[in-house]
Amino acid sequence: MPPSDAQALITFDQVVKRFGDLTVLDHLDFSVAPGERVTLIGPSGSGKTTILRLLMTLERVTEGTIMVEGEPFSHMPRGDRxxxxxxxxxxxRRKRIGMVFQQFNLFPNMTVRKNLTEAPVHVLKLSRAEADARAEELLELVGLSDKIDAHPTQLSGGQQQRVAIARALAMRPEILLLDEVTSALDPELVAGVLDVLRTIAETTDITMLCVTHEMGFARDVSHRVLMFDEGRIAEEGTPDEIFGDPREERTKSFLKSVLDNGH
Amino acid sequence: MEFLIDRLPLYLGGAWVTVQLTVGGIALAFVLAMFFGVLGTARSGLLRAVSTVYVEVFRGIAALVLMFWMAYALPLLTGFQLDGRFAAILAVGLNVGAYGAEVVRGAINAVPRAQTEATIALDMSWAQRMRLVILPQAWAQMLPTFGNLSIELMKATAVAFLIGVADITAVAEQMRQATGETVLAFSGALILYFLIAQVLIFGVRLLERRANRRLGRTPPGGRGLLALLRPPALTTSGGAK
Amino acid sequence: MIWDFEWTWQVMPDLMQGLAVTVQATVFGYLIALVLGLAIAMVRRVPVIGTIVHAVMEFIRTTPLLVQLVFVFALAPSTVSALTVGIVVLGVHYSAYTAEVYRSGIEGVPKGQWEAARALSLPAGRTWGAVVLPQAIRKVIPALGNYLIAMFKDTPLLLAITVTELLATARQVGSAGFRIVEAYTVVGFLFLLVSIPSAILIRRLERRYAAV
Structure with a gap:
């Protein structure tokens, strides 16, 4: 897909990210359309998570530019440069982007309610009542209404991750970044979290970028799958193309290794 | 015993002065520790350098030297005579505040980086991140060392007697000279200091329990009021006076 | 108020003599604290006696060094010099701290080490001397170093018992020459001159030896 795509919500244009001598992203071009759900797969160290971290401004690009909604994102205009x-x-600009982390990263000094309302109140300047109403609504969505006054440490990993998803949604993001959200969970807790994400995918038009090893989930929810290897896109296509009939040898061997591991 | 009971009002007068010095010193040290401790985690190298200079200078000079300087040198320089109690509070507050700043800086840096990333994902500003997320979590870690530092500060206020402040030590010295009862005079003073220290230990324990409960942890030493009376553990690094 | 450099220079030898007394008190006091603290840490493992010793050390640790100094000095026979009293009280006071440091180090030695020593039928002396202490002390060297600096900064208290260490010397020459500001400021700088390099040294030690 050409980076100049006028329809694109997110565009990566020749993006390079290096950590010291290590090149994590190597002149990467790709774009995401509004409302599109894109899954990033590939071996670890292939740069998938770095893409999410760049969009969340947790990292800065080494070279190239990222555009969001046609505006520069990694860079800003000064004069004509x-x-x-x-x-x-x-x-x-990052207000419209939300992220859910592998390790949940809930705030341990706050109850579930506070986790969900602090940023809306202080960042979005919502009233307490509005923020509370939003929190209650979202907890119902993730099936944890009874935990609103619980402490993060009193919740299972799966419950914590569902709260973290609700926390990200409380900011009403247009773009939701999901970074291996089930990787830190015990196997029996994975399904609950994925169900919540399926519901969000079906009932909203939030643009989603999802790094995951859950191939069944990727197949169900995504419009498009990008296979990464060594900082580049090795192959891309619809879920049916990638999972049903991969062309690249690297994709085949990667999918085989994931399936062998019982995912 | 009768000796001490007869002179109890005098000792309590001295104890009241010591408590004033301690509370004033702790208040000053706390503000300085928070300010320079947070400054020490700033991204700007200049701000961090300011914090380092404060910490190294006031940690490096003995509280007594500082107090003599405030009480005797400062009036000559500025023509302004500080009240003895005020000079003592400044000296111990500046000194202990420097130790406290290091504690605050260390505790902030010990909050996992992932917490900061979560605040960025929620678009919190630096001030919101500090106030809502980082400091509340660092607080629980600061408290045990703050407890030890507050006892060090209380002990350090005894130097005020050397510039003529009528604290517990001054009362004891006065008693000794008036009566020659060295053992009784000083035992009374030591016991009062010990009691004030116990109050401080108890108070910090209460704060620690509350802080740990807020983080959803069981307080170290277990639940129940009795756990508060257990002797404090001394942190062995950075918490020296 | 103009800084009198000439006067400052003239009294330097006196101040250096005061500093020598300060260093002397620190070094000998610290030796006492190192040895006595270790003994206390070991005795604390003995039932009953250990508890009593611990209570006494807690009392010493939570009450002011200054009062302890004046108290002991008033009781000491006049044949004992003020400096000796000062060194002993400093040493005992700080052994309350070093004992805690040693204790944390000893507790940090894995239980398996004690069990291995028992399995080899090592006598108690060898168990402590060859197995436990070498491991325990290595880890607490930086923490012990912190108390050396702390002790150095507590030596001015000795002026209260007539020891003419650095601050007392400054007070004398400062009031004699009506140069109080210079005298006390120089003392402040001399303290920084010693404590800042030692703090840097301790930080190096901390990096070299694993922290407790």
Whole structure:
């Protein structure tokens, strides 16, 4: 897909990310359309998570640019040039992006309710009542209404992750980044979290970028699958193409190794 | 015993002064520790350097030297005579605040990086991140060392007697000179200091329990009021006076 | 108020002499704290006696060094010099701290080490001397070093019992020459001159030896 796609919500244009000598993303081009659900698969270290972290502004690009809604995101205009974006510029733009982490990262100093309402109240300037109503609604969606005054440490990993999903949604993001959200969970807790995500995929038009090893889930919810290897896209296509009839040898061997591991 | 009971009002007067010095010193040290501790985690190298200079200078100079300087040198420099009690509070507060700043900085840095990432994902500003997420979590880790530092500060206030403040030590010295009862005079003072220290230990324990409960942890030492009376563990690094 | 460099320079030898007394008190006091603290840490493992010793050390640790100094000095026979009293009280006071440091180090030695020593039928002396302490002490060297610096900064208290260490010397020459500001400021700088390099040294030690 060409990076100049006028329809694109997110565009990566020749993005390079290096950590020291290690090149994690190697002149990467791809774009995501509004409402599209894209799954990133590939061996670990292939740069999938880095893409999410760049979009969440947790990392900065080494080279290239990222555009969101046709506006520069990794960079900002100064005069007629683009310079690396500063904190104020990023802050104004990342409000529309939410992220769910592998390790949940709930705030242990807050109850579930506070976890869900602090950012809406302080960042979005919602009233307490509005934020509370939103929190209650979202907890119902993730099936944890009875846990609203519980403490994160009193919840199972799966419950914590469902709260983390609700917390991200409380900011009403247009783009939701899901970084291996089931990888840290015990096998029996995975299904509950995936069910919540399926519901969100079916009932909303949030754009989703999802890094996962859950191939069944990827097949069900995504519009498009990107197979990464060594910082580049090795193959892309619809779920049916990638899982049903992969062309690349690397994709075949990767899928085989994932299936062998019991996923 | 009668000796001490007869002179109890005098000792309590001294104890009241010591409590004032301790509370004032703790308040000052706390504010300085928080300010320079947070500054020490700033991204800007300049701000961090300011914090380092404060910490190294006021940790490096003995509280007594600082107090003599405030009480005797400062009036000559500025023509402004500090009240003895105020000089003592400044000296112990500046000194212990420098140790406290290191504790605050260490506790903030010990909060997992993932917590900061979660606040970025929720688009919190730096101030919101500190106030809502990082400091509340670091607080539980600061408290045990703060407890030890508050006892060190209380002990350090005894130097105020050397610039003529009528604290517990001054009362004891006065008693000794007036009566020659060295053992009784000083035992009374030591016991009062010991009691004030126990109150401080108890108070910090209460704060620790509350902080741990907020983080959903069982307080170390177990639940129940009795756990509060157990002797405190001394942290062995960084918590020195 | 103009800084009098000439005067400052003139009294330097006096101040250096005061600093020498300060260093002397620190070094000997610290030796006492190192040895006595270790003994206390070991005795604390003995039932009953250990508890009593611990209670006494807690009392010493939670009451001011200054009061302890003045107290013991008033009781000491006049044949004992003030400096000796100061060194002993400093040493005992700080052994309350070093004992805790040693204890944490000893507790950090894995139980398996004690069991292995028993399995080899090592006598108690060898168990402590060859197995436990070498492992325990290595880990607590930085923490012990912190208390050396702390002790150095507590030596000015000795002026309360007539020891002419650095601060007392400054007070004398400062009031004699009406140069209080110079005298106390120089003392402050001398303290920094010693404590900042030692703090840096301790940080190096901390990096080298595993922290407790």
């Amino acid at each position: 683009l310079v690396p974006a500063n904190e104020a510029y990023l802050s104004a």
